[in-house]
Amino acid sequence: MHLSDQELLSLFSNAATKEQGYTAIIRKYQEKIYWHIRRMVIDHADADDILQNTLIKIWKGLENFREESQLFTWIYRIATNETLSFIAKEQRRSLVSLEQMGTILEEKIKADSHFNPNQLEWKLQLAIQKLPEKQRLVFHLRYYDAMPYEEMSKVLETSEGALKASYHHAAKKIEAFIKNN
Amino acid sequence: MENKQAILQETEAIAPLLASIGKTEPYQIPEGYFGRVPNLVLEKLSISHEVPLTDEVPLTQEVSLTQELPIVPQTPVVSMQFARKWMTYAAAALMAGILIISAFLFSDRHAIKNADNYSKEEMSMTLDQVSDAALSNYLEENTVATNEAIFIEPKVPMLPMSEHMQTLSNEKLDEYLIENSHLIPIGFEESSK
Numbered sequence: 598m599h600l601s602d603q604e605l606l607s608l609f610s611n612a613a614t615k616e617q618g619y620t621a622i623i624r625k626y627q628e629k630i631y632w633h634i635r636r637m638v639i640d641h642a643d644a645d646d647i648l649q650n651t652l653i654k655i656w657k658g659l660e661n662f663r664e665e666s667q668l669f670t671w672i673y674r675i676a677t678n679e680t681l682s683f684i685a686k687e688q689r690r691s692l693v694s695l696e697q698m699g700t701i702l703e704e705k706i707k708a709d710s711h712f713n714p715n716q717l718e719w720k721l722q723l724a725i726q727k728l729p730e731k732q733r734l735v736f737h738l739r740y741y742d743a744m745p746y747e748e749m750s751k752v753l754e755t756s757e758g759a760l761k762a763s764y765h766h767a768a769k770k771i772e773a774f775i776k777n778n
Numbered sequence: 779m780e781n782k783q784a785i786l787q788e789t790e791a792i793a794p795l796l797a798s799i800g801k802t803e804p805y806q807i808p809e810g811y812f813g814r815v816p817n818l819v820l821e822k823l824s825i826s827h828e829v830p831l832t833d834e835v836p837l838t839q840e841v842s843l844t845q846e847l848p849i850v851p852q853t854p855v856v857s858m859q860f861a862r863k864w865m866t867y868a869a870a871a872l873m874a875g876i877l878i879i880s881a882f883l884f885s886d887r888h889a890i891k892n893a894d895n896y897s898k899e900e901m902s903m904t905l906d907q908v909s910d911a912a913l914s915n916y917l918e919e920n921t922v923a924t925n926e927a928i929f930i931e932p933k934v935p936m937l938p939m940s941e942h943m944q945t946l947s948n949e950k951l952d953e954y955l956i957e958n959s960h961l962i963p964i965g966f967e968e969s970s971k
Contacts, residue, residue, distance in 0.1 A: 641808070717800075
């Protein structure tokens with residue numbers, strides 16, 4: 598059973614229990630953050646790098662963390678920014694457009710040793726890569742993480758209405774792709 | 779706050795097929811990965827806080843990232859240039875010497891060879907220009923002379939061979955033959971005596 602965010606923050610703020618509090622925060626949120634990152638970059642090694650960078654940034658920023666927002670929302674925002682920075686860097690390095698990045702990610706999915714084109718879960722993954730980057734993020738947070746629009750608007754700094762529209766568009770496109778493929 | 783059930787109903791209304799797909803991740807992760815992450819991150823954090831090894835700083839000391847690192851005095855660098863320069867100059871001098879000597883040797887030989895060729899060419903060209911009559915006149919006027927006579931009195935014409943032979947004593951002839959026995963062809967030794 599995990600401690601509440603409040604208990605974790607108080608452990609971290611005490612010099613004697615700082616490391617213990619930090620380790621407990623990692624244990625509580627690492628899986629959710631990892632999957633949030635992994636769905637966006639597909640490759641495990643990339644996701645691992647981004648996760649570790651995110652956790653290091655959490656360590657460095659946690660002292661200045663103001664409890665105006667939830668710890669969970671704040672951590673998701675750091676992970677999202679790290680992921681988007683990584684994708685932008687990859688895009689610059691490979692000299693490809695955002696659309697071409699989607700194709701690269703599709704190829705990564707197909708290269709997975711467990712990939713099965715007839716399985717619905719894999720079809721869903723291919724369909725998600727057809728979405729624009731922002732829609733992809735919204736879909737992941739809503740569909741897999743069951744994140745309410747209110748909280749999502751804090752993570753992505755976008756209005757709830759825009760997020761709702763974005764999710765609807767994404768879900769319809771995915772439905773159509775799965776039906777046609 | 780929306781709950782999971784409300785989110786599922788929303789998805790079912792927009793995309794029923796999508797809502798029916800299980801939310802299990804199809805991707806694989808290495809076994810025990812999440813158990814290792816906290817230690818990996820703590821290790822990275824401790825490495826980034828450690829100071830490079832120096833005499834002044836203990837091995838386990840931790841410093842903040844903003845703290846200035848101690849300045850380590852640099853070891854003076856000993857120049858190896860003098861020995862290398864000396865070797866370079868010696869090699870250059872040796873090469874120059876070889877080149878100069880070779881140039882003298884080869885250029886002289888060439889010149890001498892050319893000089894011989896030129897003199898032969900000039901002589902043959904000059905003789906070509908002299909008429910046959912002039913040449914026969916020259917040879918008649920300058921009949922063969924004995925070596926002694928030529929050296930003593932170069933202007934005295936040489937005697938004909940028959941007369942010249944008669945003037946020689948037998949002793950001198952024998953002496954000549956003994957001295958020049960190597961010039962007599964094999965098989966003629968007896969007849970020449």
